[in-house]
Amino acid sequence: MAQEPIAGPSTENGTAATVQTSSSKIYTIRPEFAQAQTAAVRCDSCKASNTKCDRLLPFCTNCVVAQKSCGYTPYSASAHKGVVSCTACSIKDIECDRTFPVCNQCEDLGAACQYAAAKMPASSRKRSKASESAMIVSDASAEEADEPESEERSQPARTPAPAPPRTVQAPPQPAQPVSGRYSSHYRDGPTGYPAAVNKRIIYNTASGVKRQHYCFVPAALPRAVIAGPHLHPWINPSFVALPHVIHEGMASIPPVEMPDRITFHTEMNKFLGNVLDEQRHTICLGQEQYAEIADALALGKTAELAPWVSDWITCHRLMSGSDRAGLILVPRDATFEAPRKVQERLRLTYQCHVDGTTQSPLYRSLPPMDLLGLEWLSAFERLPVKEQVYDILAYAHRGHGSTTLMLMEAQRLGFAAISWPMAQLFCDLCPLCNRQTLTKFRNVSYSVT
16 A cells, blocks of 8 residues: 655755655655755646646645645656656766656666756747747837936937938928727728727716716827728717718718728828918817817816917807717807807707707706797807718718819708818819719719708
8 A cells, every 4th residue: 555645744854855656666855855856747636636736846735735645657658758858867968767756867876856847949939039029128118108208318329320311391280180080990990090098088067967088099000991881980979979860871872982081181181281370270170179179168168278279269159069078069140140148048958959968957947038030950050070071071972062062061961160172172082083084074963952
């Protein structure tokens, strides 16, 4: 009957540790080697229970805690394919039978028998080093992006690089949009931009409703674009979406008949780069500028904006159209001449319909008022975000009409700030219109109804 090993022998006071294998052999391990001995295989108990074994000799930790018999079954003679010789036999270049825990040579010489881990193949080492270096580079770049530039980094090196040759500076262009494209299909959408890191800001307005501001930062280089079966509208939860009639109309437009969204935004950024700074921030608002102005209008803090922006808001009497998302309203001519009380009443009615709070106590508590024959829906025009301009122009150009018809359709839909250069740029990039101009002048019948 095999003798059970005693768990946890003392090695500090000189007591030797013993281990017994399945071959009924009892091995004595000297104290100086007891703590450093490890086996290359799991013990029998850990193999039976399929648990991780730390392979300590003479007893693994699992068997000591569970008070089980810990035995290591050596490999058979034909099972040494993946086991290397022990360290002592490898150094002396002698034949090793590679048995555990002590080989025949170390047993005869009374030396410590240790088995080193097998070396990785050269191809695996190259892959692991490459992945490790990539992780180090990515971590370092992330730390550099998060940390401010220190004085040591700002100092030049011992051998500074030569200054680049002077080139003619291009006209200033507006900054690329830093708040992304589509929120619903950000990775798989037709924009070609990879997934982005989102940033969410929540704060309370004067009416107590929480406003949420999302900011999506796209990567600099777009991926390959694969055209889908239909056009996807731009959607961002920070801003009020376009009317459903535009979304439904875009779903029926073949994408091959419309300009590419990325190309259109690139050309429009070039156009805005030649505009004065004061006008650039008011002609076509990007997501950051739009959200900043919409929040200032909702909170009544327009005085904190830039002087030309504050003057622009006062001149056009811009108003907030939603208490939950970003929406800027521009009064029409009839509403612009109405008293301020009538304008505010129409704005509250418009806001309740947009936010879906027509059944709220605020909407029910509005006192009756003579609105001078004005309706809330036709009293204002919506100021679109720069990313929404493409969707509006695509819907207005669904019949491939002229720029005049596109501007009439945009005005009928109730959108402001859609100018002739935007419509002309969209028509110039339209592939179907370009094919028609090769034979004759653009002559497409289109009715605005």
